[in-house]
Structures are given as structure tokens and as C-alpha cells.
Amino acid sequence: xxxxxxxxxxxxxxxxxxxxxxxxxxxxxxxxxxxxxxxxxxxxxxxxxxxxxxxxxxxxxxxxxxxxxxxxxxxxxxxxxxxxxxxxxxxxxxxxxxxxxxxxxxxxxxxxxxxxxxxxxxxxxxxxxxxxxxxxxxxxxxxxxxxxxxxxxxxxxxxxxxxxxxxxxxxxxxxxxxxxxxxxxxxxxxxxxxxxxxxxxxxxxxxxxxxxxxxxxxxxxxxxxxxxxxxxxxxxxxxxxxxxxxxxxxxxxxxxxxxxxxxxxxxxxxxxxxxxxxxxxxxxxxxxxxxxxxxxxxxxxxxxxxxxxxxxxxxxxxxxxxxxx
Amino acid sequence: xxxxxxxxxxxxxxxxxxxxxxxxxxxxxxxxxxxxxxxxxxxxxxxxxxxxxxxxxxxxxxxxxxxxxxxxxxxxxxxxxxxxxxxxxxxxxxxxxxxxxxxxxxxxxxxxxxxxxxxxxxxxxxxxxxxxxxxxxxxxxxxxxxxxxxxxxxxxxxxxxxxxxxxxxxxxxxxxxxxxxxxxxxxxxxxxxxxxxxxxxxxxxxxxxxxxxxxxxxxxxxxxxxxxxxxxxxxxxxxxxxxxxxxxxxxxxxxxxxxxxxxxxxxxxxxxxxxxxxxxxxxxxxxxxxxxxxxxxxxxxxxxxxxxxxxxxxxxxxxxxxxxxxxxxxxxxxxxxxxxxxxxxxxxxxxxxxxxxxxxxxxxxxxxxxxxxxxxxxxxxxxxxxxxxxxxxxxxxxxxxxxxxxxxxxxxxxxxxxxxxxxxxxxxxxxxxxxxxxxxxxxxxxxxxxxxxxxxxxxxxxxxxxxxxxxxxxxxxxxxxxxxxxxxxxxxxxxxxxxxxxxxxxxxxxxxxxxxx
Numbered sequence: 069x070x071x072x073x074x075x076x077x078x079x080x081x082x083x084x085x086x087x088x089x090x091x092x093x094x095x096x097x098x099x100x101x102x103x104x105x106x107x108x109x110x111x112x113x114x115x116x117x118x119x120x121x122x123x124x125x126x127x128x129x130x131x132x133x134x135x136x137x138x139x140x141x142x143x144x145x146x147x148x149x150x151x152x153x154x155x156x157x158x159x160x161x162x163x164x165x166x167x168x169x170x171x172x173x174x175x176x177x178x179x180x181x182x183x184x185x186x187x188x189x190x191x192x193x194x195x196x197x198x199x200x201x202x203x204x205x206x207x208x209x210x211x212x213x214x215x216x217x218x219x220x221x222x223x224x225x226x227x228x229x230x231x232x233x234x235x236x237x238x239x240x241x242x243x244x245x246x247x248x249x250x251x252x253x254x255x256x257x258x259x260x261x262x263x264x265x266x267x268x269x270x271x272x273x274x275x276x277x278x279x280x281x282x283x284x285x286x287x288x289x290x291x292x293x294x295x296x297x298x299x300x301x302x303x304x305x306x307x308x309x310x311x312x313x314x315x316x317x318x319x320x321x322x323x324x325x326x327x328x329x330x331x332x333x334x335x336x337x338x339x340x341x342x343x344x345x346x347x348x349x350x351x352x353x354x355x356x357x358x359x360x361x362x363x364x365x366x367x368x369x370x371x372x373x374x375x376x377x378x379x380x381x382x383x384x385x386x387x388x389x390x391x392x393x
Numbered sequence: 394x395x396x397x398x399x400x401x402x403x404x405x406x407x408x409x410x411x412x413x414x415x416x417x418x419x420x421x422x423x424x425x426x427x428x429x430x431x432x433x434x435x436x437x438x439x440x441x442x443x444x445x446x447x448x449x450x451x452x453x454x455x456x457x458x459x460x461x462x463x464x465x466x467x468x469x470x471x472x473x474x475x476x477x478x479x480x481x482x483x484x485x486x487x488x489x490x491x492x493x494x495x496x497x498x499x500x501x502x503x504x505x506x507x508x509x510x511x512x513x514x515x516x517x518x519x520x521x522x523x524x525x526x527x528x529x530x531x532x533x534x535x536x537x538x539x540x541x542x543x544x545x546x547x548x549x550x551x552x553x554x555x556x557x558x559x560x561x562x563x564x565x566x567x568x569x570x571x572x573x574x575x576x577x578x579x580x581x582x583x584x585x586x587x588x589x590x591x592x593x594x595x596x597x598x599x600x601x602x603x604x605x606x607x608x609x610x611x612x613x614x615x616x617x618x619x620x621x622x623x624x625x626x627x628x629x630x631x632x633x634x635x636x637x638x639x640x641x642x643x644x645x646x647x648x649x650x651x652x653x654x655x656x657x658x659x660x661x662x663x664x665x666x667x668x669x670x671x672x673x674x675x676x677x678x679x680x681x682x683x684x685x686x687x688x689x690x691x692x693x694x695x696x697x698x699x700x701x702x703x704x705x706x707x708x709x710x711x712x713x714x715x716x717x718x719x720x721x722x723x724x725x726x727x728x729x730x731x732x733x734x735x736x737x738x739x740x741x742x743x744x745x746x747x748x749x750x751x752x753x754x755x756x757x758x759x760x761x762x763x764x765x766x767x768x769x770x771x772x773x774x775x776x777x778x779x780x781x782x783x784x785x786x787x788x789x790x791x792x793x794x795x796x797x798x799x800x801x802x803x804x805x806x807x808x809x810x811x812x813x814x815x816x817x818x819x820x821x822x823x824x825x826x827x828x829x830x831x832x833x834x835x836x837x838x839x840x841x842x843x844x845x846x847x848x849x850x851x852x853x854x855x856x857x858x859x860x861x862x863x864x865x866x867x868x869x870x871x872x873x874x875x876x877x878x879x880x881x882x883x884x885x886x887x888x889x890x891x892x893x894x895x896x897x898x899x900x901x902x903x904x905x906x907x908x909x910x
Contacts, residue, residue: 107790119797120827161599234634243640
């Protein structure tokens with residue numbers, strides 16, 4: 069008991085414990101939800117032909133897919149495998165889920181990095197720009213643009229833009245076979261360009277709103293006025309005193325968005341045929357491939373928890389007050 | 394008010410940001426010309442909407458699996474333009490007088506893609522594998538009448554039936570019955586298919602593509618293309634864009650609007666019939682639909698053309714039960730060829746239900762696009778004659794489960810057709826059929842007619858028998874058949890020599906060539 073208390077009191081150990089409990093919760097929830105949904109791998113694979121199978125054949129198939137085991141046994145068996153590095157095997161592609169994830173994750177990661185970079189590059193300067201003259205045309209204009217970017221569904225923008233480019237210029241790199249960054253960097257960047265832009269623009273909006281609000285709040289602080297009175301040059305004031313202190317909420321929103329992106333942007337990956345982790349989950353769901361869905365969702369959850377942890381650590385870098393705590 | 398005077402700085406910052414984004418765009422665009430160049434010099438790129446889920450022909454159910462495997466494997470028989478059996482790996486069989494023995498003679502010097510000879514041992518191995526209950530082959534039902542398969546010499550296959558079955562031959566042109574090599578284990582075929590079709594398996598990137606190369610030893614002649622790549626593009630709009638930009642050379646759609654969008658100066662779209670049929674399944678086993686008068690009232694109250702127009706924008710044909718091209722039912726021979734509200738009320742009165750009836754109808758969301766619209770239109774039409782339909786819209790998995798269990802009064806369904814009417818309906822409407830519980834209707838007349846049809850090899854006589862089957866089904870309103878949809882085969886204008894056929898049959902793809910765009 070005292071060990072547990074000690075663990076919960078230590079800030080880092082407490083975070084690790086929280087993360088482990090979160091992951092356990094995710095694993096139980098995913099496992100349960102998948103089984104609550106109607107249908108199983110047999111109906112997904114055989115469709116209506118499952119009705120022509122004899123009871124013996126059905127029993128054989130249930131045993132083959134491990135569906136004849138009690139739920140607890142299935143769960144423990146799967147989780148035991150995951151802990152020992154075995155994420156299961158896809159019955160459709162005969163690939164291990166680990167191999168599939170290792171192949172899909174870099175694509176999702178690349179898309180996430182590019183999207184977040186575009187989002188930050190558009191959002192943060194946009195926030196600075198708008199906050200420089202609150203209420204002026206540049207401010208209201210930027211806010212309208214930001215709201216527009218937030219309101220337009222990404223799937224709609226993605227479809228319209230890619231269809232227009234294909235029909236007008238015959239340019240449709242995502243119709244080509246997908247190439248990873250290592251295989252063919254030029255083709256890969258072409259294929260990542262549109263999805264990253266579409267996602268980046270949609271991310272830029274909350275980043276912009278956060279940056280603007282945060283900068284507006286900081287610039288009225290006493291220390292900014294003091295610095296200004298002491299004759300600190302404008303640029304130095306802007307970056308060293310205002311932007312740096314406004315970074316915490318921006319880092320938070322950036323971290324959250326990045327975490328979501330690592331979970332795979334299912335719709336965008338689907339529209340642009342990017343073989344990422346979101347698409348892997350979707351295909352797994354369609355085929356009722358329990359191992360694929362459970363293990364991939366768990367990997368996504370691990371990434372999300374890791375990014376959140378990294379964001380917290382980043383606070384310590386950008387804010388000395390957190391370090392002092 | 395504090396003035397940070399940041400204008401110049403923030404604008405500069407934005408310019409730097411914009412420059413970075415632009416540089417990414419420039420990097421992306423640098424190879425754009427390659428992407429827009431079309432695929433005329435490489436393999437033909439065939440767009441499919443999902444990764445094939447099965448790679449063994451006899452276990453395959455998904456359309457994508459059958460499309461891909463149909464190019465890798467060959468069947469004992471092929472089909473002609475009307476989808477009737479023609480010679481394939483073997484000539485059309487010699488049938489014994491009692492209709493029990495089918496003797497097939499294989500063509501000479503047949504080979505699999507791995508170089509090994511294809512002979513009667515492989516045919517026997519394939520058919521025995523399909524019939525083995527342990528295989529759980531989806532095509533096992535085609536071999537229900539088969540007693541034994543023998544290979545007396547390398548070129549001869551003798552199939553002995555338990556009872557005459559005229560529909561047996563039509564199954565042998567189905568991709569599900571493709572011949573697999575007897576000396577390659579099934580597990581190996583799962584990851585690396587070995588067939589004798591026009592194209593040989595080369596590589597597969599799961600969820601992305603399957604690449605095939607021409608089989609120089611193909612028994613029908615040299616394939617017209619150096620290869621075929623099946624590329625998985627899940628989003629239909631993305632598929633249209635890929636067609637129009639030349640990244641994909643061929644794709645099949647069932648949506649008329651999508652097909653229209655795909656049509657362009659460099660893309661031609663052919664419209665063909667489907668064997669699949671849209672139907673309102675009525676379960677006569679359900680107490681509320683037990684009375685034939687109630688079912689006839691429902692049948693008379695529904696304007697099939699309206700269902701077609703509302704749900705599928707008119708892209709299809711009103712149909713009767715049988716869609717097999719050689720045995721097609723005449724939809725005008727049903728009790729109410731046109732909607733007849735007065736007659737519907739008359740039938741209700743005869744059933745003693747003048748005040749109306751109420752039943753539950755299941756439909757699916759996500760299984761195919763028109764299901765909910767069909768259900769809502771039928772619900773509205775029936776309401777006008779006092780029939781109340783309680784609509785249950787289920788997700789595809791829940792729907793399939795309820796459907797398989799026969800757990801419904803009525804169901805909106807899209808059921809698979811066949812080139813042979815016995816294959817199409819015996820499992821539904823014979824009292825021992827594997828889906829009779831789902832169909833919910835059976836009669837001694839139908840049992841007798843299906844038995845006669847199965848035993849009759851003469852095509853003209855079979856046509857008469859199945860016309861009677863069709864009439865029996867319609868007169869008893871076993872189900873309410875509504876329409877068959879169109880299928881649209883979109884090809885780049887560079888593709889020549891492919892003959893679009895009913896049901897999107899790809900058996901002539903091997904003849905296709907591509908000219909430089």
C-alpha cells in the first residue's frame with residue numbers, strides 16, 4: 069500500500085501509472101466494443117454464404133478464429149501476445165499486425181508531421197498578425213478565414229480539390245501507386261502534398277485562434293509594458309517576452325492535434341489512398357479482424373499517451389515556472 | 394494602448410511561413426508530369442475498391458477477389474456473350490444418355506504459371522477439394538449433385554452425378570471453380586497464387602495493389618497487355634479522379650451518377666446489365682404474411698418503376714424473378730404488371746384485412762447505396778393502401794445476421810443472380826434448400842418444377858420449366874421482385890479489344906490492348 073502511495077506521489081511515476089491504466093482501459097474498451105457489434109469474422113468473410121455452412125463447418129471456423137473461447141480467455145490471450153510483442157496476424161493478408169503497423173506508421177507519422185508543420189506555420193504567424201491590431205481589418209479578416217477553414221469539412225475540401233486538379237490539369241498523384249519517402253521521395257511528397265495541406269489548413273484554425281487569444285492576453289501583462297517602457301526593441305519584445313510566454317497554450321493545442329493525427333486521419337487517408345494507420349483500422353473493422361483493430365488501436369493509444377507526456381515535458385522547456393514546480 | 398508595432402515583423406514571419414509551405418508544394422509538384430502521363434506504356438491499371446479478402450478461388454466471395462483471381466486462374470469451361478457455357482480448359486462435356494456421366498476432354502499441353510503440366514489430376518484435386526466439407530468452400534453448393542470425379546487418363550475427367558443436374562455445367566465457368574495445381578499446397582497458394590490464367594501473380598502490397606504479368610503460355614493465346622495491376626482506391630470519387638487523370642485505366646461502378654462523372658474525352662463508359670436483383674423479400678412463414686392474399690396485396694400496391702426511379706435514378710430495368718440472360722422472366726406476366734391500388738385493396742378484403750395490416754421490414758445501411766431509399770419508397774406506397782410498414786434500418790453486419798437467421802417479416806435485399814436459374818433459386822425455394830428458412834416460402838409445385846428443371850438438359854424444355862417457376866413465384870407473391878441495376882465499365886480510351894458483358898464479366902480482359910495515349 070505504501071509503495072502504491074509512493075508511486076502516486078512521485079510526479080513522473082504517477083504519470084507512468086496513469087498512462088498504463090489508460091492503456092488498459094483502451095484495450096478493454098476496444099475488445100468489448102468490437103464484440104458488442106453485430107457480426108464476426110465468419111460473416112464478414114463469407115457474407116450471406118455463411119448461411120450455407122453446416123453447423124460442423126461453423127464450429128470449425130469458430131475454433132479457427134478463436135471465437136469458441138470464453139471472452140476473458142480471448143482477451144488474456146491477446147493481451148499476453150501484445151505484451152510479448154505479438155500483435156496478432158491478419159487473416160486476410162496473412163501478415164503480422166506488427167509488420168503491418170511498422171509499414172503503416174511511418175506514412176501516418178509523415179503526414180502528421182507535415183500537417184502539423186503547415187498548421188503551425190499558418191496558425192502562429194496568423195495569430196501574431198491578427199493580434200497585432202485587434203479589431204482592425206487584418207484581425208477580422210483573419211478570423212473569418214480561420215472560421216471558414218474550421219467550418220469546411222476536410223473530406224469535402226479534399227474531394228473538391230483533388231477532383232478539380234485531376235479534371236483540370238490531369239494531376240492526380242494519389243491515383244498512382246503509393247511510394248514511401250524512402251522508395252521515391254519526389255512521388256511521396258506529391259502524394260503527401262494535398263492531404264497535408266488539407267489537414268494543415270484545418271489544424272491552422274484552432275492554432276490561430278489559440279495563438280491570437282494567448283498573445284492578446286500576454287501583451288497586456290505588466291511585464292510587457294515595463295519591458296516596452298525600458299526601451300526593449302519591438303522584435304525582441306514580440307518574440308522574447310510575448311510569443312515565448314504565449315507558447316504554452318499553443319504547444320498544448322499543437323500536441324493535442326498531433327496526437328489526433330497520429331491516430332490516423334481515417335477519412336483523409338481513405339480519400340487520398342495513403343496506406344496509414346487509420347486506414348488499417350478501417351479495413352480491420354470492415355473485415356472484423358479483431359487482432360488488427362485491437363492491436364492497432366492500442367498502438368495509437370500508446371502514441372497518444374506518449375505525445376501527451378512529451379507535451380508535458382515541453383512545458384518544462386518553454387516555461388521555467390513548471391520546472392520550478 | 395500598448396503598441397507592439399509588430400506589423401513588419403509578423404508580415405515577414407507570414408512570408409517566411411508561406412515560403413516554406415510553397416517550397417513543400419514545389420517539391421511535391423516537381424514530379425507532376427510523371428503522375429499525369431497515363432499508363433499506356435506500363436501494365437493496365439484496374440481500379441478496385443477494396444483489397445481482395447480471399448486468394449483461393451474456391452473460398453472467394455468478394456467481387457474484388459473474383460475480379461483478380463479470374464485473371465490468374467482458368468476454369469474448365471468459359472462463357473459466351475450470353476454467359477452460356479463454352480469450351481475452356483476442356484471442350485464442352487459429353488453427357489451420357491441418363492444424364493449422370495459428364496466426360497470432359499482437356500486441351501493439350503496445358504500448363505500452370507509455374508511450368509508444371511495441368512492435367513486431369515489437377516481437375517480432380519480441385520473438385521475433390523471443393524467437395525470436402527473440411528474446406529468449407531463457398532462453391533461446394535455447385536457440386537451438391539456430384540457423386541465422384543475420376544481422372545482415367547491425363548486428358549480425361551469423368552464426373553459422375555448422383556442424380557441428373559443440368560445446372561452443374563454452368564458452375565464450371567465460375568471463378569469459384571477455377572482449377573488449382575495439385576502439387577502446390579493451399580497455404581502457399583494463399584500468399585502466392587499459381588494459376589493457368591492470362592496473367593501470372595507477380596506481387597502484392599496489402600491494401601495497395603496486386604501486380605500481374607502476362608502469361609506467355611496462356612492456352613487461349615498471347616495476352617494483349619504486358620501486365621495488369623489491380624490498384625486499391627477505396628473512395629469512389631478518388632477513383633473517378635484517377636480515371637480522368639489517367640492514373641487508372643479501368644474501373645467498374647454500379648452508381649449511375651459516378652459513371653456519368655467518370656465519362657470524359659479520355660474515358661468511355663459502357664453500360665451492362667447485372668444478374669443481381671433488388672427485391673422485397675416477404676417471409677410467408679411470418680404469421681402476418683402467411684396469407685397469399687396479403688402478399689398479393691403488397692405486390693399489387695408497389696409500382697416497381699417508381700422504386701427504380703426513386704432509389705436508383707432510373708438506372709436499371711424492372712425485373713421478374715429470373716435474371717439469367719437465357720431464362721429471363723417477363724415482368725409483365727405477374728398478377729399486377731402495373732401498380733393497381735384497387736386490386737391491392739381487393740386482396741386485402743379477401744384476406745379479411747380491409748382495415749389494413751402491419752409488418753416489420755428490415756433494410757441495411759452501408760451494404761449497398763439504394764437500400765434505404767427502396768425501403769422508404771415501398772413503405773410510402775404501401776401506406777396508401779392501408780399497409781403499415783415498421784422500418785428497421787440496420788448496419789450491414791446486423792442486417793446480414795438477421796437475414797441469415799430469417800429473423801424478419803420482410804427484407805429489402807440485393808441478391809446475387811446466376812447464369813443458371815436452378816443455381817439462382819433452388820437454394821431459396823426448394824423445401825430442402827440451404828436458404829429456404831430465409832426465403833420463408835416453399836410448395837410442392839416448386840419442389841417438383843425445380844427437380845424437373847435440374848433433370849432436363851434440353852435448353853428449350855428448361856426454358857418452359859423455369860417460366861413456370863417464375864409464374865408460380867409471382868402468382869403466390871413469394872417475394873416482390875423490383876429491379877436489376879446497371880453496371881458501368883469505365884475504360885480509358887486507350888484500351889481496345891475488351892468486350893463489356895453482363896455482370897461486368899472480365900473474361901475478355903486478356904484480349905485487351907492499350908495504344909499509346
